[in-house]
Amino acid sequence: MKLDVNALRYLSKDDFRVLTAVEMGMRNHEIVPAELVDRIAGLKHGGTYKVLRNLLKNKLVHHDATKYDGYRLTYLGYDFLAIKTLVNRGVFASVGRQIGVGKESDIFEVATEDGTVLAMKLHRLGRTSFRAVKSKRDYLQHRRSFNWLYLSRLAALKEFAFMKALGDHGFPVPTAVDCNRHCVIMSLVQGYPLVQVKELQNPDDVFDTILGLVVRLAEHGLIHCDFNEFNIMIDDEEKITMIDFPQMVSVSHRNAQMFFDRDIECIYKFFRKRFHLSSEKYVEQDGSDIDDDENGRPSFQSVQKSAGSLDKELAASGFTRKEQVEMDKYIHEKAEEESSDDDSTSDRDNSEDGDDVAGKINSLKIAEQDSAGAPDCTIEARDSNEPETFAE
Ligand code: ADP
Ligand code: MG
Structure with a gap:
């Protein structure tokens, strides 16, 4: 499949200016009044309105005239702003x-x-x-x-x-x-999500490595919280890479024990079912036993003794405590709801925002492509000297 970002290539500097104006307006408006977009964008001779029509045609904004003449970004519009900024920074080109x-x-x-x-x-x-x-x-x-x-x-x-x-x-x-x-x-x-793997050469080793990761994370003060066969990648050499971190929490989280046990249980369950593995005893890779519970399973209490401070370092970086609390609440309440809701799938x-998603898939024209094919649609970094407030 190929993501065709041709629309991005043909969007002008004014298009991006207006798109960014809509984004700015969305800081305090659900639907940004067209007038406000016009004021922020500051294009001459009513240019904003013409540009908005073009953005609408490309499904980068959504028009809503229920209460007043207004616009909001679609996922696609937001995608393009991010992609454009990163291309301008030289992070990638296609x-x-x-x-x-x-x-x-x-x-x-x-x-x-x-x-x-x-x-x-x-x-x-x-x-x-x-x-x-x-x-x-x-x-x-x-x-x-x-x-x-x-x-x-x-x-x-x-x-x-x-x-x-x-x-x-x-x-x-x-x-x-x-x-x-x-x-x-x-x-x-390189590699595949573990869920796609039907056979392993060394299932015991892979199991120990994966379990060891959960333990080592906790020793650093962190719990993955979604540690399962979908978020573990494995390559042909059976090397493991873990992915997907937005839901991670600190070991000091009030539900830490439950999250930790759930991560461990996910791995046990998957290996039992898929590889018929019943690891009676968990042994660290260097051969030394770790402090397990009676079943040989890593226990939260044992890893907590040595819990490091990566969680604190991270809490201090990036975004505010309030933002972190809001997002964690969203993610974890949602996960709880999903696990108690059979219809969640x-x-x-x-x-x-279903219309946006459908629109995105359609308008991005995802086409069949050889899975080995390399990205091939070049985006021009046209207005790299755009003011930073507009690029960001
Ligand atoms: P989500 O939060 O939606 O579950 P993930 O980060 O787990 O997203 O990614 C979804 C899928 O995308 C993964 O199962 C994997 O197949 C693929 N994927 C994600 N990140 C990478 C990566 N860095 N390299 C290769 N494939 C990746
Ligand atoms: Mg995932």
Whole structure:
């Protein structure tokens, strides 16, 4: 499949100026009055209105005249702002095929000027319906209608910060390259999600390595919280890379024990079922026993004794405590709801922004392409001297 970003190539400097004006307006308007867009963009001779029509045609904005003549960004519009900014920064030069569709993300290959292929993760929090977000008790209700923009940006920021810190501490994670808005650029992991693997040469070793990662994370003060066969990549040499960090929490989180046990249980369950493995005893890779519970399973109490401070370092970086609390609440309440909701898998169809997602897939013209094909659609970095306030 190929992501055709041709529309981006043909968008003018004014198009981006107006698109950015809509984004700015969305800081305090769900639907940004056309007049305000015009004032922010500051184009001469009513140029803004003409540009808005073009953006609408390209599905980069959504028109809403229910209460007044107004516009809001679509996912596609937000994607293009992030992509444009990163291209201008020289982070990559082209966008290729889609390599992953998560529940709340889309992942594409991108390529740098010199042909290095990287992975681009576009966060889509709020894409799936979420009762709690819609309920009266909702902490985000005042901004629910445009929370996807806000939450997706926070998720990307958090993922980038965690990926970087984990990489710096020697964890097998993709290399964090850059981040803008809801978009994270990282190295491309060779291999496949573990869920796709039917057979392993050394299932015992892989199992120990994976379990060891959960333990080592906790020793550094962190719990992945979504540690399962979908978020573990494995290559032909059976080397493990873990991905997907927006939901990570500190070991001091009030539900830390439950999250830790759940991560461990996921791995046991998967290996029992898929590889018929029943590891009676967990032994660290250097051969020394670790302090396990009676079943030989790593226990939260034992790892907590040595818990490091990566969680504190991370809490101090990137975004504010309030932002972190808001996003963690969203992610974890949502996960709880999903696990207690049998119909959760159909949520995507009921998406609040469903028209945007469908529109995005259509308007981006994702076409069949040889899976080995490299990204081939070059985006020109036209207005790299745009003022930073407009590029960011
Ligand atoms: P989500 O949060 O939506 O679950 P993930 O980060 O787990 O998103 O990514 C979804 C899928 O995209 C993964 O299962 C994997 O197949 C692919 N993927 C994600 N990141 C990378 C990467 N850096 N390299 C290669 N494939 C990736
Ligand atoms: Mg995932």
